[in-house]
Amino acid sequence: MKYLLLETxxxxxxxxINRPDSLNAMxxxxxxxxxxxxxxMIANDEVGVIILTGSGDKAFVAGADIKxxxxxxxxxxxxxxxxxxxMTLTIENSPKxxxxxxxxxxxxxGCEISLACHIRVASENAVFGQPEVLLGIIPGWGGTxxxxxxxGTGIANEIITTGSQISAQEAYRIGLVNHVVTQDKLMxxxxxxxxxxxxxxxxxxxxxxxxxxxxxxxxxxxxxxxxVNTFADLFETEETKEGLTAFVEKRPANFR
Ligand code: COA
Numbered sequence: 001m002k003y004l005l006l007e008t009x010x011x012x013x014x015x016x017i018n019r020p021d022s023l024n025a026m027x028x029x030x031x032x033x034x035x036x037x038x039x040x041m042i043a044n045d046e047v048g049v050i051i052l053t054g055s056g057d058k059a060f061v062a063g064a065d066i067k068x069x070x071x072x073x074x075x076x077x078x079x080x081x082x083x084x085x086x087m088t089l090t091i092e093n094s095p096k097x098x099x100x101x102x103x104x105x106x107x108x109x110g111c112e113i114s115l116a117c118h119i120r121v122a123s124e125n126a127v128f129g130q131p132e133v134l135l136g137i138i139p140g141w142g143g144t145x146x147x148x149x150x151x152g153t154g155i156a157n158e159i160i161t162t163g164s165q166i167s168a169q170e171a172y173r174i175g176l177v178n179h180v181v182t183q184d185k186l187m188x189x190x191x192x193x194x195x196x197x198x199x200x201x202x203x204x205x206x207x208x209x210x211x212x213x214x215x216x217x218x219x220x221x222x223x224x225x226x227x228v229n230t231f232a233d234l235f236e237t238e239e240t241k242e243g244l245t246a247f248v249e250k251r252p253a254n255f256r
Pocket of ligand 1: 021022023025026062063064065066067105107108109131132135
């Protein structure tokens with residue numbers, strides 16, 4: 001991989017977007033590499049939690065590559081937008097939780113990548129925003145769809161139409177990130193959350209994420225129906241039998 005650093009250890013799959021000269025801006029090649037890396041981590045049985053970050057101490061991802069977009073016509077923009085959206089769907093639909101370790105600028109496509117992650121943790125210097133309107137474009141990798149679901153329509157309307165930069169503390173206040181820590185503690189915090197996840201049943205984790213995601217836009221009745229059927233199906237699995245039996249036998253469950 002030319003633009004990514006990949007590492008696996010102790011149940012974690014680390015993906016670092018590594019294009020520091022451009023503050024990790026995403027051109028088509030970076031998008032395609034990220035898609036492949038995610039699929040690789042999802043397929044790897046040794047990985048239970050994926051942590052996504054940017055290289056350096058300044059940027060998570062400073063957005064889609066503006067220099068590349070300057071040369072695009074509508075046809076190329078459509079293909080670029082669709083490949084970015086596909087990549088964000090791969091994150092969102094991952095059966096393994098993806099944690100965004102937002103270590104600096106998360107603007108435009110960078111913010112949108114973080115929005116697709118299941119959990120966002122920010123360092124104090126992180127800056128979020130959807131500044132597309134400053135460039136005469138709009139968010140194209142899910143910003144208009146996912147941001148309102150996370151922070152509410154009113155706040156999303158303001159963030160997207162003003163293009164304002166949002167500090168890490170403000171992101172925390174509006175529910176855009178789960179935690180804010182000093183930059184030197186960012187990976188530790190992500191791993192601390194990840195370690196708690198890794199103790200639990202991988203199938204139960206995947207099904208929980210799936211229920212949350214699948215039911216988001218459904219009526220409460222339809223969502224509950226989906227949830228209860230998923231719940232019941234688990235009782236056929238070895239993982240569920242192990243989890244319930246381990247409790248009764250007063251021993252730790254052996255899931256992995
Ligand atoms: N696309 C392409 N290149 C980018 C980029 C992007 N989204 N963001 C930063 N870069 C490049 C800069 O062009 C610069 O390259 P250069 O040295 O060859 O000119 C390099 O990264 C460093 O950026 P620079 O602007 O000098 O850093 P800064 O600290 O002064 O500012 C930002 C940082 C993030 C505020 C600023 O780079 C910025 O506004 N970037 C664009 C953010 C954006 O609009 N993203 C949404 C795109 S849809």
